[in-house]
Amino acid sequence: MILPSAIALGREFAGARFQIAPVRGLSVQDGLVIGSVLVLIACYLLPLGAVVALSFLVPVPGIGNYWSIFQNATVHAVVGKTLWISSLTVGLTLLLGYITAYALVQAGPVARKLMLAGVLLPLWISVLVRNYAWIALLSPGGIVNSILIRWGWLDQPVSLVRNSFGVVLGMVHYMLPYAILPIYAQMARIDSTLPHLARSLGASPRQAFIRVFLPLSRPGLAAAAFLTSIMSLGFYLTPAMLGGGKTVMVAEFISIQVTETLRWDIATTLSTLLLLVTGALVWRFSHLLELATAKPKT
Amino acid sequence: MSDFTYDTGYMQHLEQSVRRETQGKTVHRRRFLQVLSALGVSIGSLSFLPSARAQQSELVVANWGGDALPAQRDILAAEFVKRYPQIHVAFDTTGPTPGKIKALVESDNVSWDVADRNLLSALELGRQGLLEKVDESIVDINAVPSQFRTEWGVGSYFFSFVITYDAVRFGSTPPRTWKDFWDLQTFKGKRALRNNVEGVLESALLADGVAPDKLYPLNVNRGLDKVRQIKAETIFYSNTSEAQQLLRSGEVSIGSLWSTRAQGVKEDTKGRIDYHFNEGILLIAAWNVLKGAKNVKDAWRWVALSQDPYLQVALLKKLGWGPINPAANKLVPAELQAQNPGSPENIARQIVVDAEWYARNYFEVQNRYLDVLAA
Structure with missing residues (x-):
């Protein structure tokens, strides 16, 4: 009823x-x-x-903002820093991601499940929580420094966060799953007999890897590079929290221009340029993602 | 359908909070609409957020949250409602940054009436046409000395950047001056400075030996050079609770903090972190009334109320806000004078920030400061 x-x-x-x-x-x-x-x-x-x-x-119609932003020394410094931190992050993420993905492919089914869980788990933890965890672990009074000093490996605590090192560490940690997964997906598709065949034809293990396995895994690597580059360029929270105020990247700079200095001309121009750059990257490289998820050719 | 009712009160509440939450995002609507109409696009359908508040008789006070909310609610709002029972006082604690104020005023959707800011902001934003001029029929501008008021705002309380330090670490020889703050040899440990240039240049120039009465106009190059000297050993914080935490955890041994927050961390740590007003950089807070606010009249009534000497003393007790109304100073109990940034003895030891200088130079100098930090 x-x-x-x-x-x-x-x-x-x-x-x-x-x-x-x-x-x-x-x-x-x-x-x-x-x-x-x-x-x-x-x-x-x-x-x-x-x-x-x-x-x-704003402040006057025209393309004056774009003209002046290319001559703005502060913008140069911030963009330079962003590119430098982003390339470091992408490079390290790809290296670590490639090694992890390779280990995943080689692992037995049970170990692989555990390892995949280890890769995916951080994805569900807020980046804010992770940043605070890094601070708790790595600050001068933090766990890592205390242990190293107690063991006599250090006399003075070293600064591991609140500098560019902390930023890169936090960003690499955030990006890793986004690199591991596409690389792993690509590697899993490689016929595992191919490197063995190369070996049987006289290639050294190193040659078999460099001439056979690496080229076959390259699409996954490219997709990972594409994903992590795009995300690095606009990273906001981690540089702001782990950078100690000294690693000002584009996103934080834009936010300061919007809320504090009221230079909306600079903020919107820089935002538009960032949008253009990431848009161009997506337009140029988005096929990589499709490639990485596509069925292998038989 | 007839037996289906829904709670209109709740819907209104929901609507209000949605509107409050989205204010930051509805930013440049007016500009945007101008753009669209210039492009010949019809805009009638775009006002997807209701434009006026449900209650006209509501006064919306924007502050910075934290300890400020309960204190302002219990001291100022309680008294305001007593005097004007028909007005409802609401707080928005998301932080009245210049960006949000500009966004609200330019989008013609001014949902805040009065914002807890300062005198130099009154000048900066006032000159950009973002603030209402003081209504002298409601506010007694003579309640504060003339150097503490402008066309767009009247000083509401004193607070200062003070040298805040680890008292256990430095024992009987704590850092007394900005020279000490900059002296990394004698006073070991990291430093904390705000990532906003306000007050930092003064500290740096005093550390570099500039006489207090020769500070203004600030020598920006010299000040920034001095900041560069300790940059590697300094953490530049964006909000003060971060600086409190840096001191509490021992990550930093000396910081430049707002006196109000330095007092808070001193109480938290039972004196392990201490501060003093010597060479403090004294700032003047001021309520800013947003241009085109829905309730301008009540906003100025709020400002007038906040000048009440007894309430000023109550706010000193609760928040460490230094009374700016000279009449209030006589009422301050002797035991509170030590933590009063505005007591005659403390004012004599401090440097008063020149709001006019910042109003003219802030935007440029802030970016140059960022330049130094980011380099």
């Missing part, structure tokens, strides 16, 4: 409020798609468009 009337009420409510009920020619699915597209436009594309538009409009 209650259930049918509740359903009827629900249907009436839904129909009246949200227009999900089938309209002639439109299915519920169509409605959901249109709805999410509208949400995307309203919450994402319009504000983004506003940012781009502002970069051409």
